[in-house]
Amino acid sequence: DVKVTQSSRYLVKRTGEKVFLECVQDMDHENMFWYRQDPGLGLRLIYFSYDVKMKEKGDIPEGYSVSREKKERFSLILESASTNQTSMYLCASRGRPTGELFFGEGSRLTVL
Amino acid sequence: SQKIEQNSEALNIQEGKTATLTCNYTNYSPAYLQWYRQDPGRGPVFLLLIRENEKEKRKERLKVTFDTTLKQSLFHITASQPADSATYLCALDGGSQGNLIFGKGTKLSVKP
Numbered sequence: 729d730v731k732v733t734q735s736s737r738y739l740v741k742r743t744g745e746k747v748f749l750e751c752v753q754d755m756d757h758e759n760m761f762w763y764r765q766d767p768g769l770g771l772r773l774i775y776f777s778y779d780v781k782m783k784e785k786g787d788i789p790e791g792y793s794v795s796r797e798k799k800e801r802f803s804l805i806l807e808s809a810s811t812n813q814t815s816m817y818l819c820a821s822r823g824r825p826t827g828e829l830f831f832g833e834g835s836r837l838t839v840l
Numbered sequence: 841s842q843k844i845e846q847n848s849e850a851l852n853i854q855e856g857k858t859a860t861l862t863c864n865y866t867n868y869s870p871a872y873l874q875w876y877r878q879d880p881g882r883g884p885v886f887l888l889l890i891r892e893n894e895k896e897k898r899k900e901r902l903k904v905t906f907d908t909t910l911k912q913s914l915f916h917i918t919a920s921q922p923a924d925s926a927t928y929l930c931a932l933d934g935g936s937q938g939n940l941i942f943g944k945g946t947k948l949s950v951k952p
Contacts, residue, residue: 732883761939770944771884771929786939818883826872826933829940831883 734832747806751819759822760802842868846943861915863930870932
């Protein structure tokens, strides 16, 4: 079974702190994604990557950056966390261009 | 821009009945559409994929239709059970490097 593992289920950070959210997949998938999910707004794409060292902006990239140094790992970085980045963050991977997304369990970030 | 709508935020039905969820889209002609299930505090889980040249797809008690003229997909759960209670998300092929665009979801509650 494909497994997508997110490093932290719950995090509490202070405004201005740098935050790293790590995601690892074990099925050699090319494509990886970071979404955030907020009540009433649904899943919104932050960034995605279709290969090592490649990245593409999604719909809401402002305030975020990403890193994909190895195929299995895709990191989301908040350089200076703000309260409006309090959210559920979901990582996903995909093996085939038309295949399903495999999601991690999510990381719930609270920024105080 | 592409827009995807799931008409109901919430749907309450009695156990044993058929649940029907709707997904509409505009300004786009996706090659396929997917449905996911999401339980509270968890990541979405893939259920079904239907392609533009397929009218209907079935999997156990689940059935999905795809009408490219109406720009609509219907998701049916027959003989619904309380365990089917969850949020159901539809997602369209975003056309760019394997991206998916998600609807906001419909929260289904099946009462015993």
